[in-house]
């Protein structure tokens with residue numbers, strides 16, 4: 440059984456002042472594809488290395504299949520780890536590289552052969568078995584590294600940025616292959632990346648880490664649609680969520696999110712939450728996804744509360760249009776703000792330097808506390 444549990448796990452390297460992993464507490468079900476994502480230095484590798492037994496843990500407990508493994512030697516944890524740099528033996532054939540771990544474990548010859556052949560078949564590298572790794576492409580080498588993990592038939596696969604040495608196209612292809620491999624083997628995968636596209640496309644669940652601390656755990660959809668704080672909103676999604684600093688103003692029965700030149704009437708559910716939380720007239724940050732805002736060329740209906748007009752539109756200027764084929768993004772700004780808004784790649788008529796107007800549907804905004812950066816509503 441490949442379920443994994445972390446119980447308040449902490450790690451402090453002797454040379455460091457801070458915890459590199461802090462109170463990591465999570466259950467991973469058998470067969471899950473869990474992706475750990477976060478910026479460089481947030482503790483992803485440390486966490487995997489602790490689970491693999493390559494690094495001791497400072498506090499907490501770890502379980503695999505219900506068994507506490509804190510004191511179990513690495514070789515008895517039934518885990519296989521795949522690294523970024525493949526770590527193949529250059530003087531051994533592909534076959535021997537894949538078989539190596541099994542030979543160490545004194546697996547019987549016919550079984551060893553059968554397991555290597557099966558793995559090679561799954562990974563479609565049967566033709567390369569006699570070759571030396573030096574004669575393979577990056578993607579093929581990465582497959583050999585995967586093969587070495589597969590033949591061990593582990594309960595849990597740990598992968599630490601296994602694709603980051605590959606070029607963009609190959610990365611996309613290997614992403615598919617690893618996902619397929621997971622479906623086929625149905626084992627538990629813990630996969631580390633700092634690439635949020637990998638995280639979104641591969642993970643059944645994603646864990647977002649920052650400075651050793653879990654920020655949010657959820658399905659890719661949940662995390663994208665409901666980021667718990669500004670860090671998650673800014674980290675997940677390309678382009679990142681837009682943030683606009685402003686404050687809440689109350690007028691009659693309505694609450695407005697307001698900046699100097701812009702006022703957005705907030706829906707009743709947000710009003711209730713804001714009032715309950717004491718945010719009736721506080722500074723807040725509005726977050727909106729690029730595809731939720733609408734951008735039109737031209738000046739629109741007015742400049743907002745200070746300059747007349749209804750203020751529900753952001754008057755701005757088009758700084759740049761980023762054309763990507765199936766998508767395009769207008770980068771717009773005014774004296775106060777900068778936004779990135781998705782536009783129709785072929786239909787959008789605005790050009791760089793032109794005025795434009797951005798409208799934001801009020802039900803699609805997220806409001807955050809500017810100090811704690813936590814989601815308010």
Ligand SMILES: Nc1ncnc2c1ncn2[C@@H]1O[C@H](COP(=O)(O)OP(=O)(O)OP(=O)(O)O)[C@@H](O)[C@H]1O
Pocket residue numbers: 452453454455459477478479480481482483484485486633
């Ligand atoms: N052997 C070590 N000794 C001391 N500090 C370490 C050691 N390994 C990692 N650290 C520190 O622990 C923190 C987490 O490092 P870790 O390698 O786990 O990050 P990461 O999320 O894998 O980053 P990256 O995306 O760059 O691989 C960092 O601040 C790092 O400096």
Ligand SMILES: [Mg+2]
Pocket residue numbers: 483484485599
């Ligand atoms: Mg790392």
